Amino acid sequence: MEKNIITTNRKAFHEYTIFEKYIAGIVLTGTEIKSIRNNAINLKDSFCRVEDGEIFLYNCHISPYEKGNRNNHNEKRTRKLLLNAKEILKISNKIKKDGYTVVPLEVFITKGFAKVEIGLAKGKKLHDKRDDIAKKEQKREMDRASKTRY
Numbered sequence: 001m002e003k004n005i006i007t008t009n010r011k012a013f014h015e016y017t018i019f020e021k022y023i024a025g026i027v028l029t030g031t032e033i034k035s036i037r038n039n040a041i042n043l044k045d046s047f048c049r050v051e052d053g054e055i056f057l058y059n060c061h062i063s064p065y066e067k068g069n070r071n072n073h074n075e076k077r078t079r080k081l082l083l084n085a086k087e088i089l090k091i092s093n094k095i096k097k098d099g100y101t102v103v104p105l106e107v108f109i110t111k112g113f114a115k116v117e118i119g120l121a122k123g124k125k126l127h128d129k130r131d132d133i134a135k136k137e138q139k140r141e142m143d144r145a146s147k148t149r150y
Contacts, residue, residue, distance in 0.1 A: 002110065006036055006114075007106065012043075017123075018120070019122070026115070033114055036109070040062060043060055043106075043107065046058060047059060050088060055080075055083055057116065081116060100120045101121050104116050105117045105118065
């Protein structure tokens with residue numbers, strides 16, 4: 001399965017610890033898919049919520065299609081995500097029981113369809129973020145040191 005990654009929510013990996021990942025389809029209008037193919041999508045402040053056995057994506061900004069007409073889409077409208085009923089039930093139970101959050105991680109196109117990868121996550125504390133930054137810094141220094149030797 002070849003996937004063409006359109007955008008990644010880098011802020012999600014910094015703010016949250018990701019435990020499980022799911023791939024969901026998105027219900028889109030015609031101009032929205034055209035904008036996504038032009039990389040005009042932003043997941044920065046978006047989140048997912050389970051309502052009445054369905055899962056929805058909120059605050060996902062898809063820019064209006066520049067060649068669109070008066071039927072162009074609303075940029076921040078709520079979009080339905082397509083998952084199996086069992087997966088939605090599993091996610092909603094984890095949210096209620098363990099206090100997880102559902103965060104969109106990346107949007108990609110596969111076989112002509114736009115998909116979103118969502119993750120069950122918990123928010124990081126400040127000291128966790130500092131630890132991650134320190135680990136990245138150490139890895140960078142080790143990579144630099146190994147490059148200069150050869």
